Amino acid sequence: MSIRLNETHDAGLKSWVASANVENTDFPIQNLPYGVFRRRHSDEAFRVGVAIGDQILDLTVVRGSGAFAEVEPLARQALEAAASPTVNALMALGQPAWSALRLALSRALRMDAPQAARLNSALVPQTEAEYAVPARIGDYTDFYTSIHHATTIGKQFRPDNPLLPNYKWVPIGYHGRASSIVISGQGFRRPVGQIKAPTADVPVLGPAQRLDYELEMAVYIGCGNALGEPVSIADAESHVFGLGLFNDWSARDIQAWEYQPLGPFLSKSFASTLSPWIVTLEALAPYRQAWTRDRDDPQPLPYLDSPDLREYGAFDVQLEVFLSTQSMREADLPPQRLSRSNLSDAYWSVSQMVTHQTVNGCNLQPGDLLGSGTLSGPTPDAAGSMLELSSGGKQPLTLVSGETRSFLQDGDEVIFRGQAQRDGFVRIGFGEVRGEVLPARGL
Amino acid sequence: MSIRLNETHDAGLKSWVASANVENTDFPIQNLPYGVFRRRHSDEAFRVGVAIGDQILDLTVVRGSGAFAEVEPLARQALEAAASPTVNALMALGQPAWSALRLALSRALRMDAPQAARLNSALVPQTEAEYAVPARIGDYTDFYTSIHHATTIGKQFRPDNPLLPNYKWVPIGYHGRASSIVISGQGFRRPVGQIKAPTADVPVLGPAQRLDYELEMAVYIGCGNALGEPVSIADAESHVFGLGLFNDWSARDIQAWEYQPLGPFLSKSFASTLSPWIVTLEALAPYRQAWTRDRDDPQPLPYLDSPDLREYGAFDVQLEVFLSTQSMREADLPPQRLSRSNLSDAYWSVSQMVTHQTVNGCNLQPGDLLGSGTLSGPTPDAAGSMLELSSGGKQPLTLVSGETRSFLQDGDEVIFRGQAQRDGFVRIGFGEVRGEVLPARGL
Structure with a gap:
C-alpha cells in the first residue's frame, strides 16, 4: 500500500x-x-x-x-x-x-x-x-470496532462488567447476511419475528417493536487472498478497495431472544443498506491519522500491529445521522440530526479487521464486505444507534416535530452522511445512505 | 411440495x-x-x-x-x-x-x-x-437443530442449566462463511488464531489445539424467495433442492475465546467440507417419517407447525463418522468408526429451518446452504463431534491403532457417510465427505 x-x-x-x-x-x-x-x-x-x-x-x-x-x-x-x-x-x-x-x-x-x-x-x-449495490458481495462480515458502542450496550446488559474480557484483544466480528443488502433509497418492511417480553412466559410471533439503525462504514475488499494464506497487517490495506456508508438495521427485541449462544441472526438479516458510492482508499489518503492505543490498554498482539498502523492507520471520516419522520415531512421540516461521530474513534483499524479476518486462513474475495460495527463516539451525542441514544428505550428522544422516539416507527427515514476534510486539502464526501421503514407484512 | x-x-x-x-x-x-x-x-x-x-x-x-x-x-x-x-x-x-x-x-x-x-x-x-462444490453458494447459514448436541455442549459450560431458554422455541441459527466451503478430498491447514488458556492472563496467537469436526447435513436451497416475502411452512420444502453431507470443522479453543457476544467467527471460517453429491428431496421421499414433539415440550409456534410436518416432516437418514489417522493408514488399518447418528433425531425439521430463516423477510437464493448443525443422537455413542465424544477433551478416545485422541491431530482424515433405507425400498446413499487436517502454516 x-x-x-x-x-x-x-x-x-x-x-x-x-x-x-x-x-x-x-x-x-x-x-x-x-x-x-x-x-x-x-x-x-x-x-x-x-x-x-x-x-x-x-x-x-x-x-x-x-x-x-x-x-x-x-x-x-x-x-x-x-x-x-x-x-x-x-x-x-x-x-x-x-x-x-x-x-x-x-x-x-x-x-x-x-x-x-x-x-x-x-x-x-x-x-x-x-x-x-455497487459490488457483487460474496460474504459479508460485521465487526464491532467501537469500544464506546460495546461499552454502552454492555452496560445495559451487565452494569458492573460492561466490556467482555476479549474485547481489547480480539477485533470481534461475526458473519452477516449478504443477500439482503440493499441500496440506498430502497425501503424495507419492518421485520416479523419471535419476541419474548421480559415478563412473558412464552414468545409470540409479531412485528419488531424495537427497530433500530446502526451507523456503520462498509469496507469493500478489492483483491482477495487464497484459502489458507493469511493477509499480513503490512499488506492488509492493499486488499481494500474503498469505504462506503452502511446502515445495519437491527431488531433489538428479536435479537434479545434469539442471540444466545450463536449470535444475532434474524434480528439483522432482514435488510442492511449501502450508500451508492465507494470512496477509494487512495482518495482518503490525505485524511489519515495516527492509530493509537491508550497506554493503560493491552497493546495489540504482533500480528495486529505495525509501524504504518501507528503512523497512519486511522481515518478521519466525520459521520452524521439524520431522522426524517412522516410527520416531519408533512410539516416540511428538514431531517433532524440525531448524532455525529467519527471513524477515527474506532478501537480497531480497517487493516486490523482485514488481517484478523484472514489470520485463520479464511479467504476474502473481490466485493466482500466488512462492516465496521456501530460507530459510536466517546460522548452520548455521538451514539450510533437509537438503542444508545434512548438508553435502551428508557429515555425517548423528543424530535423537532414534537414527536418522541425510543425506536423507529413506520415511515421513519434514516439518513447517514459522511465526509473527510483537512487543512490544505479539499473536502470530500461519501454522499448519503437512506432507508425508510415500511409497515410489517400482515401475519 | x-x-x-x-x-x-x-x-x-x-x-x-x-x-x-x-x-x-x-x-x-x-x-x-x-x-x-x-x-x-x-x-x-x-x-x-x-x-x-x-x-x-x-x-x-x-x-x-x-x-x-x-x-x-x-x-x-x-x-x-x-x-x-x-x-x-x-x-x-x-x-x-x-x-x-x-x-x-x-x-x-x-x-x-x-x-x-x-x-x-x-x-x-x-x-x-x-x-x-456443486453449487455457487451465495449465503451459508448454520443451524443448531440437535437438542442432544446443544445439551451436551451446554453441560460443559453450564452444568446446572445446559439448555438455554430459547432453544425449544427458536430454531437457533447463525450466519457462516461461504467462501471457505470446499469439496470432499481437499485438505485444509490447521487454523491459527488467538487462544487464551483458562489459566493465562493474556491470549497468544498460535495453531488451534482443540480442532474438531462437526457431523452435519447440508440443505441446498433450490428456488429462492423475494426479500420481504417469507416462505410459509407449507411451501418450505418446495424451496429445497436436496441434501448433502457436511463437515463444519471447528476450532474449540479459538471459539471459546472469541465467541462472546456475537457468536463463532474465525473458529469456523477456515474451512467447511461438502460431499460431492446432492441427494434430491424427491429421492428421499420413501424415507420420510412423522415429525414429533414430546408432549412435555412446548409445541412449535403456529408459523413452524403444519399437518404435513407432523405426518412426514422428518428424514430417516443414517449417518456415520470415521477417523483415519496417519498411523492407521501406515499400518493398513481401515478407518475406525467413531459414532452413528440419524437426521431424524434433530429437534427442528428442514422445513422449519427454511421457514424460520425467512420469517423476517430474509431472501434465499438458489444454491444457498443451510447447515443442520451437529447431528448428535440421544446416546453418547451418537455424538457428532469429538468435543462430545471426549467430554471436552477430558476422556480421550483410544483408537484401534493404540493412539489416543481428544481432538484432531495433523494427518487425521475424517470421513462421514450417510444412507437411507426402508423395507420395500432400495437403499440409497450419500457417498461420503472426507477431509484431512494439514499442518498449520508457519507463523
Whole structure:
C-alpha cells in the first residue's frame, strides 16, 4: 500500500465539470468514487460510473469513446474491467490498477483536459440516476470496532462488567447476511419475528417493536487472498478497495431472544443498506491519522500491529445521522440530526479487521464486505444507534416535530452522511445512505 | 411440495448401467443425485453430472447427444439448465422441473431404455473423476437443530442449566462463511488464531489445539424467495433442492475465546467440507417419517407447525463418522468408526429451518446452504463431534491403532457417510465427505 499523496490529491485541481468545483460538493475531482447506476425508470443495464460534481461519468461510454486511448496500459486495462455491471472486475485487478485508473480519470476530468469534448457525452446527471449495490458481495462480515458502542450496550446488559474480557484483544466480528443488502433509497418492511417480553412466559410471533439503525462504514475488499494464506497487517490495506456508508438495521427485541449462544441472526438479516458510492482508499489518503492505543490498554498482539498502523492507520471520516419522520415531512421540516461521530474513534483499524479476518486462513474475495460495527463516539451525542441514544428505550428522544422516539416507527427515514476534510486539502464526501421503514407484512 | 411416491422410487427398477444394480451401491437408479465433476488431472471444465452406480452421467454430453429429444418440454428445459458448470440454474427452475428431469433420467437409465446406446458415451467412471462444490453458494447459514448436541455442549459450560431458554422455541441459527466451503478430498491447514488458556492472563496467537469436526447435513436451497416475502411452512420444502453431507470443522479453543457476544467467527471460517453429491428431496421421499414433539415440550409456534410436518416432516437418514489417522493408514488399518447418528433425531425439521430463516423477510437464493448443525443422537455413542465424544477433551478416545485422541491431530482424515433405507425400498446413499487436517502454516 501507499499512503503517499500524489497529484490527484492536489487542492488546486479544478474540473471542466463545473459542479465539481462548487464549495461543499461531496464529489470534487479529488474524490472520484465508484458506483453502479442507470437512468431512473429506464430498462438500461446497470453499469459502473464515477461521481463528479452532480454528474456521473459512465465508464462504459468512456471506454467506447476512445478518450482513454492514450493513457498507460494499466489504466486502459482497469477501464476495460470497470466497463461492467459491477465493480468486482476492477476490484480484482489490485491497487496499482486502481491507482492508474484514478490518475487517468483525474487528468481527463481536469480543467482544459483535451478529452473534455469527447467525455461530455459520458455524463449522466445524478438527479436522473438510480443505483444498485455497487459490488457483487460474496460474504459479508460485521465487526464491532467501537469500544464506546460495546461499552454502552454492555452496560445495559451487565452494569458492573460492561466490556467482555476479549474485547481489547480480539477485533470481534461475526458473519452477516449478504443477500439482503440493499441500496440506498430502497425501503424495507419492518421485520416479523419471535419476541419474548421480559415478563412473558412464552414468545409470540409479531412485528419488531424495537427497530433500530446502526451507523456503520462498509469496507469493500478489492483483491482477495487464497484459502489458507493469511493477509499480513503490512499488506492488509492493499486488499481494500474503498469505504462506503452502511446502515445495519437491527431488531433489538428479536435479537434479545434469539442471540444466545450463536449470535444475532434474524434480528439483522432482514435488510442492511449501502450508500451508492465507494470512496477509494487512495482518495482518503490525505485524511489519515495516527492509530493509537491508550497506554493503560493491552497493546495489540504482533500480528495486529505495525509501524504504518501507528503512523497512519486511522481515518478521519466525520459521520452524521439524520431522522426524517412522516410527520416531519408533512410539516416540511428538514431531517433532524440525531448524532455525529467519527471513524477515527474506532478501537480497531480497517487493516486490523482485514488481517484478523484472514489470520485463520479464511479467504476474502473481490466485493466482500466488512462492516465496521456501530460507530459510536466517546460522548452520548455521538451514539450510533437509537438503542444508545434512548438508553435502551428508557429515555425517548423528543424530535423537532414534537414527536418522541425510543425506536423507529413506520415511515421513519434514516439518513447517514459522511465526509473527510483537512487543512490544505479539499473536502470530500461519501454522499448519503437512506432507508425508510415500511409497515410489517400482515401475519 | 409432494411426498407422493412415483415410478422413480420403485424398488424393482434396474439400470443398464450394471454397477447401479449391485447390492449396497450408494447410487442405484432410485437415487440419481447431482454433482459437479471433471476428469481428474485434466483441464476440462467442471460440469453437472448424475451419479449412477460407479459412473457419472455427464449432463452436458447428454444434452448434446439428442437422447432427450423426445422427453417432455419441462424435462428438456431442466436438462438445458443442468448442462452447466453448477447446479444453480437447475435449482432456480423449481420443483416441477426437478421432478420432470428426474423422471426422464430414470426412464433413460432403466434396463432396456432405447437411449442406452446413445447415453453410454456420456458415462465417466467415478474413479476417474474429481469434484467441485456443486453449487455457487451465495449465503451459508448454520443451524443448531440437535437438542442432544446443544445439551451436551451446554453441560460443559453450564452444568446446572445446559439448555438455554430459547432453544425449544427458536430454531437457533447463525450466519457462516461461504467462501471457505470446499469439496470432499481437499485438505485444509490447521487454523491459527488467538487462544487464551483458562489459566493465562493474556491470549497468544498460535495453531488451534482443540480442532474438531462437526457431523452435519447440508440443505441446498433450490428456488429462492423475494426479500420481504417469507416462505410459509407449507411451501418450505418446495424451496429445497436436496441434501448433502457436511463437515463444519471447528476450532474449540479459538471459539471459546472469541465467541462472546456475537457468536463463532474465525473458529469456523477456515474451512467447511461438502460431499460431492446432492441427494434430491424427491429421492428421499420413501424415507420420510412423522415429525414429533414430546408432549412435555412446548409445541412449535403456529408459523413452524403444519399437518404435513407432523405426518412426514422428518428424514430417516443414517449417518456415520470415521477417523483415519496417519498411523492407521501406515499400518493398513481401515478407518475406525467413531459414532452413528440419524437426521431424524434433530429437534427442528428442514422445513422449519427454511421457514424460520425467512420469517423476517430474509431472501434465499438458489444454491444457498443451510447447515443442520451437529447431528448428535440421544446416546453418547451418537455424538457428532469429538468435543462430545471426549467430554471436552477430558476422556480421550483410544483408537484401534493404540493412539489416543481428544481432538484432531495433523494427518487425521475424517470421513462421514450417510444412507437411507426402508423395507420395500432400495437403499440409497450419500457417498461420503472426507477431509484431512494439514499442518498449520508457519507463523
